[in-house]
Amino acid sequence: xxxxxLLRTAFSNLRRRKxxxxxxxxxxxxxAGLVSLLVSLGIGVQGFLTDQVRSLLPSDVVMVASxxxxxxxxxxxLGIGGNPQPIAGNQTGGFTLQPxxxxxxxxxxxxxxxxxxxxxxxxxxxxxxxxxxxARFRTDVRPQPDYQVQLVPLVAGKYITDQTxxxxxxxxxxxxxxxxxxxxxxxxKEVIIxxxxxxxxxxxxxxxxxxxxxxxxxxEKTLSSTEIVISLTDGEDMxxxxxxxxxxxxxxxxxxxxxxxxxxxxxxxxxxxxxxxLGLGEITSADVLGIIxxxxxxxxxxxSAFGLIAxxxxxxxxxxxxxxxxxxxxxxxxxxxxVGASKGTIRILFTAxxxxxxxxxxxxGVAIAYVLGFVIDRVSRATFLKDFQSFNISVxxxxxxxxxxxxxxxxxxxxxxxxxHRAAGLDPIESLRYE
Amino acid sequence: MGEETINALAGVNLEISQGEFVSxxxxxxxxxxxxxNIIGGLDSPTKGNITVDGQDLSKASDSELSSYRNKKxxxxxxxxxxxxxxxxxxxxxxxxxxxxxxxGKRNQIAKEALETVGLGDRVRHxxxxxxxxxxxxxxxxxxxxxxPKILLADEPTGNLDSKARERIMELLTELNKERGLTLLLVxxxxxxxxxxxxxxxxxxxxITEAVDRK
Numbered sequence: 001x002x003x004x005x006l007l008r009t010a011f012s013n014l015r016r017r018k019x020x021x022x023x024x025x026x027x028x029x030x031x032a033g034l035v036s037l038l039v040s041l042g043i044g045v046q047g048f049l050t051d052q053v054r055s056l057l058p059s060d061v062v063m064v065a066s067x068x069x070x071x072x073x074x075x076x077x078l079g080i081g082g083n084p085q086p087i088a089g090n091q092t093g094g095f096t097l098q099p100x101x102x103x104x105x106x107x108x109x110x111x112x113x114x115x116x117x118x119x120x121x122x123x124x125x126x127x128x129x130x131x132x133x134x135a136r137f138r139t140d141v142r143p144q145p146d147y148q149v150q151l152v153p154l155v156a157g158k159y160i161t162d163q164t165x166x167x168x169x170x171x172x173x174x175x176x177x178x179x180x181x182x183x184x185x186x187x188x189k190e191v192i193i194x195x196x197x198x199x200x201x202x203x204x205x206x207x208x209x210x211x212x213x214x215x216x217x218x219x220e221k222t223l224s225s226t227e228i229v230i231s232l233t234d235g236e237d238m239x240x241x242x243x244x245x246x247x248x249x250x251x252x253x254x255x256x257x258x259x260x261x262x263x264x265x266x267x268x269x270x271x272x273x274x275x276x277x278l279g280l281g282e283i284t285s286a287d288v289l290g291i292i293x294x295x296x297x298x299x300x301x302x303x304s305a306f307g308l309i310a311x312x313x314x315x316x317x318x319x320x321x322x323x324x325x326x327x328x329x330x331x332x333x334x335x336x337x338x339v340g341a342s343k344g345t346i347r348i349l350f351t352a353x354x355x356x357x358x359x360x361x362x363x364x365g366v367a368i369a370y371v372l373g374f375v376i377d378r379v380s381r382a383t384f385l386k387d388f389q390s391f392n393i394s395v396x397x398x399x400x401x402x403x404x405x406x407x408x409x410x411x412x413x414x415x416x417x418x419x420x421h422r423a424a425g426l427d428p429i430e431s432l433r434y435e
Numbered sequence: 436m437g438e439e440t441i442n443a444l445a446g447v448n449l450e451i452s453q454g455e456f457v458s459x460x461x462x463x464x465x466x467x468x469x470x471x472n473i474i475g476g477l478d479s480p481t482k483g484n485i486t487v488d489g490q491d492l493s494k495a496s497d498s499e500l501s502s503y504r505n506k507k508x509x510x511x512x513x514x515x516x517x518x519x520x521x522x523x524x525x526x527x528x529x530x531x532x533x534x535x536x537x538x539g540k541r542n543q544i545a546k547e548a549l550e551t552v553g554l555g556d557r558v559r560h561x562x563x564x565x566x567x568x569x570x571x572x573x574x575x576x577x578x579x580x581x582x583p584k585i586l587l588a589d590e591p592t593g594n595l596d597s598k599a600r601e602r603i604m605e606l607l608t609e610l611n612k613e614r615g616l617t618l619l620l621v622x623x624x625x626x627x628x629x630x631x632x633x634x635x636x637x638x639x640x641x642i643t644e645a646v647d648r649k
Contacts, residue, residue, distance in 0.1 A: 005532050016520055335516045338477060339530040339577065340505020342498045428477045432516060 001345050010352040013325070014360075021357070024321045027314035028361020028408050029368065035307030036396070036404045037369035041376070042300040043400070044393040049292055051390065052223045055151045057285040059265040062272045063120065064108055064258040064280050066100045071283035097256035104280060105254055111274045113267040118145050119255030121235040123242050124198065128228060130178050131190035131212070137177055140226045141193060143235020147261065153390065156183030157217030164231040169217035173225040183218040190214055193228065197244050209241055221388050311408065315415040318357055322350060322419035326426075333423055334431025343424040350420035351413055358412025362405035370396055443469040444480070445640045453584065456611045456618040458628040461637035467621045468589055470637070474619060475508050475587045476500045488584060505533050509578025511607075513590035515570045517562040517577075523549060524558045527576045534581055548576040552606060568599030575606060585617040586610065592627060604630060 001009075014021040057063065065071060069087070109117055121143040127136040146161045149169065160167050168191065172183070180186045191213050197206035213230065230238075236249045247253045262271050268284045275282040326333070333346055341349075373394025380393050444466045451457055459467045472478035473485055476492055479500075485492045488507060495503065504510075509530075517526045528545040536544065549555055552572040562570050571591060578586055588607060592600040604627050611618040622628050629648070636644035 001533055002535050002537070004538070005535075009532075331516065332518060335518070336529070336533070337501065338475070338504060338510045338516075340501050340533040340581070342501035342533075344498065345501070345533060429472055432512065 001341075001349070006348065006352045007356070009349060010356040013353055014356055017325070020321055020324070024314070024317045025357055025361045025364065027317045028311065028358060028412065029365040031307050031309075031311030031314050032362045032365025032404050032408045033307075033369045033372075034310055034365075035304050035407070036366045036400055037372055037394070038303040038307060039300055039400055039404075040369060040373050040394045040396050042296055042303065043395040043397065044373075044377075044391070046292065046296045047395055048388070048391045048393075050289055053285055053288050053292065055148075055222065056224070057283075057288060058148055058151060058261075059285045060262045060268060061148070061285065062260045062262065062268055062275060063283045064100075064260050064275050065282070066098045066104070066256050066280060067096065068276070068279060068281040070095055070097060070257075070281045071287075099254050099256050100258065100280075102251060102254065104278065105258065107278050108258060108260060108275060108280070111271055113263045113271055114260055115263050116145070116147075116261040118232055118259045118261075119236070119249045120257035120259045121232065121239045121249070121255070122257070123195070123235060123239045124201070125228075125238075126194045126196050126208070128174075128191050128193050131192060133178075135177075136194070137174070138226050139193065139228050140224070141235070141238070142224075142227055142229050143232050143239070144229050145232055145259065145261070148259075149229055152222060153220045154217045155220050157187045157215070159217060160229065160231050162231055162233065164216075165234060166213055167216045167231070168213040169219060169229040170215055171225055171227040172219055172221040174228075175218065186215050186218055188214060188216075191228070193238075195238055195242050198242050199244065206244075207241075211238060220390060311411055314361065314408075315411050318354055318412050318415035319419060321357070322354055322416055323422070325353070326350065326419050326423045329423075330426060330431045330434040333426050334428045334434065337426075337428035338432065346426075347420045347424035350423045351416045354412045354416025354420070355409050356412075358409040358415075359405060361412070362408030365408070366396075366401050366404050370401075442640050444473070447483075447640070447642055449635075449642065451617060451619070453617055454611070454615045456608070456620070456630070456632045457635060458620045458622060458631035458633070459635045459637060460622060460625070460628050461643075465637040466640040467637050469640075471587050471589055471619060471621050474585070475510060476503045501533070505530055506581055507583055508585045508587055509581070509583040511571070511574050511578050511586065511588040511591045513593040515562070515574045515594075517570060517573055519562055522559050522561050523554060523565070523573045523576075526562070526573055527580050529577060530581045545576070545580055548580040549573070551579060552576045566599070567595050568602060571595060571599070571603050572606065575603070575610075579610070583616070585619065587619050589621045590623065591620070592622070592624060600624070600627070 063071065069085070105117065108114065123141055123143065125139050125141040128139040129136045146159065149159050154169070155172065157169070160169060170186065170191070175183060175186060178186065193211045193213060194208060195211065196208040200206035213228075219227070240246055240248045245253060249255055260271065262268050268286060272282045272284050336346065373396065377392060377394045381388075381391070385391055385393065447466075447470065459470065461467050469478060473480055473492070474487065476495070480493055483493065487503070490503065492500065492503065518529070521529075524542060524545050527548050528541045531541040531544060546555070546558060549558055552575050554569060554572050554576065557565060557569060562573065565573065574591075586607070591607065592603050595603060607618060607620070608630055610616050620627065620631060628634050632648060634646040634648065635642050
């Protein structure tokens with residue numbers, strides 16, 4: 001029997017019992033649809049979070065700190081479960097930091113593929129207000145190198161460069177609280193950022209200063225809703241005041257954390273390993289994304305389990321359908337054997353029928369999930385995700401489509417094994433006599 | 436307690452020449468059908484040998500036997516055993532499916548076989564749209580379609596009226612005489628049996644009488 005005949009026969013046999021075949025296929029459709037829709041939504045949300053992480057920690061960046069423990073994330077690092085970690089040699093341990101030494105910075109600079117080193121500027125601003133207004137709002141001031149600034153799309157204005165002084169890019173969410181009707185309206189307006197020295201964090205006497213910035217850009221809406229991005233140079237000034245340390249970020253007192261840019265993100269891991277070898281702390285976006293990936297993997301596995309249970313039930317329905325079919329077609333099987341069908345041919349014929357159910361169910365299920373995902377995507381973007389236009393909530397990569405159809409086909413083939421075995425083993429003479 | 440072994444066939448020693456027409460008669464349970472099924476490769480003897488066209492069927496594997504059934508023999512059944520959802524052409528083409536003949540060629544060969552049995556104008560009819568005699572012609576066309584050497588007919592006229600019976604017997608005899616097909620006919624009908632070159636009578640799994648009519 002040729003492959004084309006096998007397919008033709010399998011599909012025409014399914015057509016013969018339309019209602020029964022449809023119901024069995026429907027069971028597969030529900031399982032396949034559930035699995036693919038849930039995985040698709042998971043991919044969408046994970047992709048969105050990944051983009052958000054990338055704008056905070058680009059993939060071609062390795063963060064380097066004087067303390068090897070400071071980036072230790074994961075439950076053990078947070079002191080949840082596991083044994084207390086030992087602290088090596090001259091390290092201070094915990095989350096405390098000391099400035100990196102000149103020698104350490106030079107060693108990092110010497111690592112292959114390191115393209116650029118910037119201090120990671122630590123700064124806490126109290127508030128931001130629009131010039132001429134008394135309404136103050138919470139803010140997170142982020143001094144960033146230009147290559148990182150450009151990772152977040154703007155809805156209006158331009159990016160700042162490393163040389164920029166006194167200019168900032170504001171998060172989209174400020175438009176509403178500042179009372180602007182359009183992003184363009186915000187451009188050229190002045191904001192006042194208030195900074196109180198760090199000593200105030202533990203209640204010690206401290207000075208307060210106000211810094212004025214011109215809005216030159218407005219970002220697309222992201223999860224960083226209180227972000228105001230300024231140049232590194234402006235950030236260093238503000239940080240020196242905040243920390244009350246005029247020599248900070250100079251050769252005398254270098255930064256405690258460096259933002260190290262690599263030629264290409266593919267070397268991030270190798271560079272991170274070398275940094276580790278120097279006894280310093282390091283973290284890459286891959287580390288952070290790895291944790292997000294693990295969490296999402298678990299959530300998706302739990303959600304997919306529901307779909308898999310549905311597929312398991314569907315496979316019982318396939319077994320049932322095919323066993324019924326073997327009974328009904330006993331005589332036909334006898335004739336097929338009499339005119340030259342071998343046991344193997346009969347077996348493969350019934351297996352193909354199962355495979356056809358699985359394939360159709362999988363394909364229809366994925367197609368329905370695709371349409372549902374599209375609708376969910378459109379509806380959510382028209383409503384509660386209106387401002388997150390780059391957020392694709394339902395994503396269908398090719399491997400998901402192929403994978404789900406392959407999965408349902410394989411499950412159906414497995415379900416068909418027993419009925420096919422029974423059909424193949426029928427005695428032709430008795431089958432021909434079967435009424 | 437215990438099981439009694441019943442031999443469907445015992446001590447049968449039979450030689451059939453190519454192109455011969457042999458009829459087998461006898462009461463139900465006499466082993467006629469078993470003999471036919473063994474010759475047709477549907478059943479295997481527990482003891483003894485059966486050689487057809489130089490091939491020892493008692494030692495053949497399932498795939499060898501199915502290929503033998505596909506190419507060397509053609510079965511004609513009392514109850515026709517046509518697939519009700521297939522039309523005449525599709526029913527006749529079924530053996531060609533297992534012979535891996537491509538679709539276009541299959542339809543052509545099947546149509547020729549239907550023409551041979553005089554049903555060239557009933558190609559698209561379903562079995563339910565055909566008379567009993569016509570159905571059996573479709574059954575014969577299916578048996579012929581792969582150009583077998585042997586035709587095995589088990590009570591082919593058992594479900595037909597006398598008119599149809601006559602015409603089916605005419606067709607079978609013609610195939611035997613003109614195409615040189617070896618024909619084995621199991622029948623209750625004495626008249627049909629008499630048209631054979633050789634008449635065998637069976638009882639309790641044994642051939643009790645052989646009449647050579649040539």
